Amino acid sequence: xxxxxxxxxxMAHVIASDGEALQVAQEMATVLAGQADDRDRLxxxxxxxxxxxxxxxxxxxxxxxxxxxxxxxVATLAExxxxxxxxxxxxxxxxxxxxxxxxxxxRQGTPAQCARWFAEALAGRRFANAQTERSGATVTDDSxxxxxDGAGGWVLSGEKYYCTGAxxxxxxxxxxxxxxxxxxxxKVLVYLERGTPGVTVQxxxxxxxxxxxxxxxxxxxxxxxxxxxVVPFGGLFDGPTTYGARAQVLxxxxxxxxxxxxxxxxxxxxxxxxxxxxxGATTAAGDPLVVQQAGEAEITVRSAExxxxxxxxxxxxxxxxxTDDSxxRASIATAVAKVAAARAAVDAASxxxxxxxxxxxxxxxxLSRHWRDARTHTLHDPARWxxxxxxxxxxxxxxxxxxxxx
Numbered sequence: 001x002x003x004x005x006x007x008x009x010x011m012a013h014v015i016a017s018d019g020e021a022l023q024v025a026q027e028m029a030t031v032l033a034g035q036a037d038d039r040d041r042l043x044x045x046x047x048x049x050x051x052x053x054x055x056x057x058x059x060x061x062x063x064x065x066x067x068x069x070x071x072x073x074v075a076t077l078a079e080x081x082x083x084x085x086x087x088x089x090x091x092x093x094x095x096x097x098x099x100x101x102x103x104x105x106x107r108q109g110t111p112a113q114c115a116r117w118f119a120e121a122l123a124g125r126r127f128a129n130a131q132t133e134r135s136g137a138t139v140t141d142d143s144x145x146x147x148x149d150g151a152g153g154w155v156l157s158g159e160k161y162y163c164t165g166a167x168x169x170x171x172x173x174x175x176x177x178x179x180x181x182x183x184x185x186x187k188v189l190v191y192l193e194r195g196t197p198g199v200t201v202q203x204x205x206x207x208x209x210x211x212x213x214x215x216x217x218x219x220x221x222x223x224x225x226x227x228x229x230v231v232p233f234g235g236l237f238d239g240p241t242t243y244g245a246r247a248q249v250l251x252x253x254x255x256x257x258x259x260x261x262x263x264x265x266x267x268x269x270x271x272x273x274x275x276x277x278x279x280g281a282t283t284a285a286g287d288p289l290v291v292q293q294a295g296e297a298e299i300t301v302r303s304a305e306x307x308x309x310x311x312x313x314x315x316x317x318x319x320x321x322x323t324d325d326s327x328x329r330a331s332i333a334t335a336v337a338k339v340a341a342a343r344a345a346v347d348a349a350s351x352x353x354x355x356x357x358x359x360x361x362x363x364x365x366x367l368s369r370h371w372r373d374a375r376t377h378t379l380h381d382p383a384r385w386x387x388x389x390x391x392x393x394x395x396x397x398x399x400x401x402x403x404x405x406x
Contacts, residue, residue, distance in 0.1 A: 012124030013057035014068065018076040021061045025080040028056055032087035039088070040369040043211050045203075046091050050168050054124030059095060062102050067118040074246055074319065075312040078253040082308065085257020086264070089373035090212040092254050094165035097129035100247045101173040104189055107243065108231050116228075117191060120171065127191075128169030130160040130218040140403075144220065145179030146188060146230065154225040156190055156198075160218040166201045167214035169194050174220065175233060187233040190225055198223035209369070209376030237402040240327040242318045244404045245334040249311050252334065254377055255341035256308045259301045262348040262370040266297070269356025269367070290355055297351045304337070304344035311337035328399040331406040335386035342383050345374035381405045 015021050032049060039046055053059065062077060063069025072080075077099065085092035098121075105117055121127070132139055144158025156176060166172060172192045177185040192199065198221045205215040236243045273284035281287045311333040318330035349371035353360045360367050389406060392398035400406045 012055050012060065012122065014122055015057040015061050015070050017070055018072045021058065021070060021072050021076055021080055022083075024056050024058055025083040028053060028058065029083045029087040032084065032091050036088040036091075037366050037369065039090070039212050040373075041366050045167065045212050045214055046088075046094075047168060049088075049091055050094065050126065050165075053091070053095070054126060057124070059098060059124055059126060060118075060122040062099050062106075063118045063121050064106060067114060068122055069118065073312075074242075074249060074315040075309065078249050078308060078312040081250050081253035082257040082260075082305070085254045086261040087257075088212075089254060089258045089261070089377060090210045092257055093210055093213045093377065094128075094168070095126070096247075096250045096254065097164055097173070098127045099250060101127050101129065101189065101191075103243060103246055104173075104233070104236060105191075105231060107241075108189075108233070108235060110228075113191075113228065113231060117171070125170040126165060126168060127171045127173055128163060128165035128194075130163045130166060130172045130174040130192075130220075132160060132162045133158070134161050135159075142175055142177050142187065144174065144176040146176045146190060146225065147179035149224070153227065154230065156192070156220050156223040156225050158220050160220075162205075162215050163201070163218045164213050164215045166194070166216050166218055167203055169201075172199065172201075172218060174218070189231045189233050191229050191231065192223065192225065196223055207376050209372030209374070211372075236404075240318075240322045240324050241402060242315050242322060242327055242330050244402065244406045245311075245315050245318070245327070245330045247404055248331075248338055248381075248406060249308070249315055249334045251377070251380055252304075252308050252311065252338040252341040255338070255345040255374070256301075256304045258370065258374045258377065259304055259341065259344035259348040262345065262352050262374065263297055263301050265367060265370055266294070266348070266352040266355045269352060269360050270294070273355070273357045273359060284355075284357070293351060294355060297348055297355075300344045301348055304341040307333075307337040307340045324399065328393070331400045332390055332393050335390050335400065335406060339383045339386050339390075342374075342378040346371070346378060349374045 061070045061072045065071040146154050146156050149155045174190040200219040202217040204217050270284050275281040275284045275287050279287040314330040314333040318326040389400040
């Protein structure tokens, strides 16, 4: 049975608890792993897989309990994303912004807005980001503008890039400036149905990795917007907040998942490899130098997984009592986890080839997807700045800034 607005869509399952969310995520990861290689090799966009993700109920797990959702902890959410990332780093990336913008709605939306879009999430509808622009001096600069239409509504115009999941979204969340305000113009989020007249989504993402994230360009040509679709953005950072840490811990979860997926592939590669003749071993797994390198890789990946869990717990703790100190600690813990997970993902995806030997370079195996996905995702925001904030916190107690990257 479908909803009135989407009569052709099956109703999504509604997940009731953290435990159920983890169980469903593990089942979904098994499904995704089955054809992840073919999807990357052929750049076959995951339409069917995303429909299954919607139907699974996972897209509604952060909806607060008072709106009918499970309201899962950040620790559970991070583990759900990590599990998906072990199977397919592209598909795991797509719901990241979905969860972030549901969080923005929870914090900034009116009761009517929350009721409307939380119901959409519970029904399996997908939200995608339309934030970044190429024209500004930095990624924080926006020229996309929302201006009054003179009749009580608004008109939205601009162009957004790297809009992950936009091709398969039901809703686009567009970051824009209020064009009729004096500088610095306040920013807003516009929750926009993808099929709205004037909205064009292009399939033009050509990254070397994460090839199937459907991260196309979004063009907005005099799009009509009603006032009830507009949610304030700047207020997210007016006081102590976990908004940025919560968003970033999901990126860390994707990297930790990529790291574990690469190391799992390495185990299979070693089983197929021949031992080096000088080792005296009868199998590659018996080569003491292979054993040493594998052990080091496992320690690196486990460290990232542990730091991810620590960061997620810190965000949960801060959300229950959001003070300047608790939210700063959550941001620092998340920065540490993100740096560690990014390093682990790239390292594990490289070690995969060293452990498996020359055979792993065969194009037909497509093992390069692990490194390509890791290297592409870890470019999302520079780890070097996170290291800076961690160092300042350690040496002088300087709290990290409040923005969406921490």
